[in-house]
Amino acid sequence: MSFVIFLFIVGNGNAQDPDYYKYEQQDKELIRNHPDIIIWNVKALLPSGILLNVKAIDKNGNMHPVKAIQDFEQTQLLDFKAFVNGILLPIKLLLKENNKYYPLKAIHTDGTLLDIKAITAKGEQIDIKGVRQSGNIIHIEAILNDGDFYNIIAISPQGEMNLVKGIKMYKDSVETTVNGVKIFAHVKAIRQ
Numbered sequence: 287m288s289f290v291i292f293l294f295i296v297g298n299g300n301a302q303d304p305d306y307y308k309y310e311q312q313d314k315e316l317i318r319n320h321p322d323i324i325i326w327n328v329k330a331l332l333p334s335g336i337l338l339n340v341k342a343i344d345k346n347g348n349m350h351p352v353k354a355i356q357d358f359e360q361t362q363l364l365d366f367k368a369f370v371n372g373i374l375l376p377i378k379l380l381l382k383e384n385n386k387y388y389p390l391k392a393i394h395t396d397g398t399l400l401d402i403k404a405i406t407a408k409g410e411q412i413d414i415k416g417v418r419q420s421g422n423i424i425h426i427e428a429i430l431n432d433g434d435f436y437n438i439i440a441i442s443p444q445g446e447m448n449l450v451k452g453i454k455m456y457k458d459s460v461e462t463t464v465n466g467v468k469i470f471a472h473v474k475a476i477r478q
Contacts, residue, residue: 326354330404330428338404342368354440354475364475368392378469388416397466424452440475448475
């Protein structure tokens with residue numbers, strides 16, 4: 287029964303997205319170009335059951351796929367990447383500096399940052415940030431205008447779901463540096 291409800295939710299969310307078929311073509315191209323990995327879709331899950339696409343957005347406003355990557359049999363902990371012009375880019379939480387939340391960004395090979403946003407059916411862009419920390423886990427959620435927070439999930443081709451979370455491995459504020467950018471935490475899709 288829950289699988290049938292899940293299929294209804296997925297279908298309902300996709301039917302409202304005018305760019306659904308364009309994104310579907312991007313997914314087919316990714317699978318064709320990376321046959322050695324299993325690609326999980328990444329969505330923002332609203333309480334109404336609507337799923338919003340999650341995209342990396344470059345400085346020119348171009349949208350690129352954001353996916354969870356399964357490169358071996360285990361599905362407990364998956365990489366979280368942006369596919370930009372054929373390159374897999376890491377997505378990380380950055381230091382929040384003077385911000386309220388931790389920025390979530392894709393980091394290009396030259397250190398250029400791409401925003402990570404949820405996209406509504408009307409094309410509106412919703413911020414996705416690290417909103418709070420519980421021990422070594424940073425909760426990553428879409429933040430709607432009314433201040434409500436919604437989970438970011440990864441969905442396998444078979445319908446399995448993982449939550450997208452930040453992970454701190456060290457107590458220092460700077461976890462590591464990626465392509466010249468100091469990061470606060472790694473980002474993974476985790477089985478809960």
